[in-house]
Amino acid sequence: xxxxxxxxxxxxxxxxxxxxxxxxxxxxxxxxxxxxxxxxxxxxxxxxxxxxxxxxxxxxxxxxxxxxxxxxxxxxxxxxxxxxxxxxxxxxxxxxxxxxxxxxxxxxxxxxxxxxxxxxxxxxxxxxxxxxxxxxxxxxxxxxxxxxxxxxxxxxxxxxxxxx
Amino acid sequence: xxxxxxxxxxxxxxxxxxxxxxxxxxxxxxxxxxxxxxxxxxxxxxxxxxxxxxxxxxxxxxxxxxxxxxxxxxxxxxxxxxxxxxxxxxxxxxxxxxxxxxxxxxxxxxxxxxxxxxxxxxxxxxxxxxxxxxxxxxxxxxxxxxxxxxxxxxxxxxxxxxxx
DNA sequence: CGAGCCATTGGTATAATATAACACCTCATC
DNA sequence: GATGAGGTGTTATATTATACCAATGGCTCG
Numbered sequence: 001x002x003x004x005x006x007x008x009x010x011x012x013x014x015x016x017x018x019x020x021x022x023x024x025x026x027x028x029x030x031x032x033x034x035x036x037x038x039x040x041x042x043x044x045x046x047x048x049x050x051x052x053x054x055x056x057x058x059x060x061x062x063x064x065x066x067x068x069x070x071x072x073x074x075x076x077x078x079x080x081x082x083x084x085x086x087x088x089x090x091x092x093x094x095x096x097x098x099x100x101x102x103x104x105x106x107x108x109x110x111x112x113x114x115x116x117x118x119x120x121x122x123x124x125x126x127x128x129x130x131x132x133x134x135x136x137x138x139x140x141x142x143x144x145x146x147x148x149x150x151x152x153x154x155x156x157x158x159x160x161x162x163x164x
Numbered sequence: 165x166x167x168x169x170x171x172x173x174x175x176x177x178x179x180x181x182x183x184x185x186x187x188x189x190x191x192x193x194x195x196x197x198x199x200x201x202x203x204x205x206x207x208x209x210x211x212x213x214x215x216x217x218x219x220x221x222x223x224x225x226x227x228x229x230x231x232x233x234x235x236x237x238x239x240x241x242x243x244x245x246x247x248x249x250x251x252x253x254x255x256x257x258x259x260x261x262x263x264x265x266x267x268x269x270x271x272x273x274x275x276x277x278x279x280x281x282x283x284x285x286x287x288x289x290x291x292x293x294x295x296x297x298x299x300x301x302x303x304x305x306x307x308x309x310x311x312x313x314x315x316x317x318x319x320x321x322x323x324x325x326x327x328x
Numbered sequence: 329c330g331a332g333c334c335a336t337t338g339g340t341a342t343a344a345t346a347t348a349a350c351a352c353c354t355c356a357t358c
Numbered sequence: 359g360a361t362g363a364g365g366t367g368t369t370a371t372a373t374t375a376t377a378c379c380a381a382t383g384g385c386t387c388g
Binding site: 222239 | 344345346348
């Protein structure tokens with residue numbers, strides 16, 4: 001899941017995205033095997049479609065694309081696959097967009113923060129332990145016990161920022 | 165907007181919620197007057213309904229309650245009021261719940277983090293400058309320019325935490 | 329083997345959330 | 359008294375998500 005020559009977090013236009021996809025699928029096989037989960041054809045296909053780029057995809061977009069595969073699919077099919085993939089940590093839901101992206105760090109549990117470019121819609125997963133801990137700490141100071149974090153930052157990615 | 169004798173952030177069951185509501189409405193009058201915005205009867209009423217408690221309310225719940233006022237309301241009415249209130253900083257949208265809460269600190273612009281109790285559904289607005297800055301800083305390190313932050317932490321509030 | 333069980337999928341229907349588009353009204357201003 | 363902007367009423371529809379039931383397929387355990 002290398003992006004161009006630099007080690008920028010943001011995928012540049014020229015990166016080999018096929019590599020992103022195959023890495024994601026390999027990691028998924030891996031994870032599911034390790035955890036005794038079943039990466040069935042539908043689930044695998046949905047994951048592949050989610051990874052078609054680094055932008056969040058809506059469930060109904062996925063549905064259309066699945067249908068184009070030949071067998072017309074119904075909403076529950078997609079939502080079930082997405083639910084599985086989410087619970088397996090392979091896909092994240094972007095709540096502010098009602099859409100889904102592939103998880104960039106599927107091989108380990110993590111708390112992450114999303115950087116969402118409002119221009120090109122690219123999403124990058126920031127993985128700051130420090131922020132995760134700060135949030136927990138500040139919440140704990142009020143007696144609140146955090147179970148799940150959803151952090152979504154909207155703004156401009158380097159590319160879109162520089163061209164405006 | 166005092167909550168009981170202690171200075172806990174979490175409203176306890178016994179707090180005088182009428183005071184929360186009237187404080188919120190007063191602050192709204194204030195803000196709108198200062199900024200040249202019109203707090204029309206509908207908008208005021210929606211704000212009042214949003215403040216009926218410290219839990220997020222869905223747009224269609226608000227709609228029902230508005231309708232109970234006598235004049236049956238249609239979705240755009242509520243959504244328009246909510247949009248106005250959000251842009252005036254008087255109401256926040258909780259994306260993970262598709263629901264709305266009154267803003268606890270309407271008198272100044274701020275970045276906030278939501279603590280959402282998954283048990284009693286109470287939402288508290290944490291207002292940590294430090295976290296806001298950390299997020300910006302870490303994003304900036306990747307060349308990302310943050311424009312909006314949406315931070316939602318789900319877990320157990322002190323009350324629900326202690327009774328389980 | 330075969331009975332029972334559970335996870336997965338297929339499918340219908342519907343729920344829940346949100347917006348587009350257009351008509352009308354009111355008020356401020358020119 | 360025309361004009362224009364902001365607000366509201368209303369109809370229709372788009373978008374996102376789930377409830378529910380039937381059928382299938384693989385699995386274990388006796």
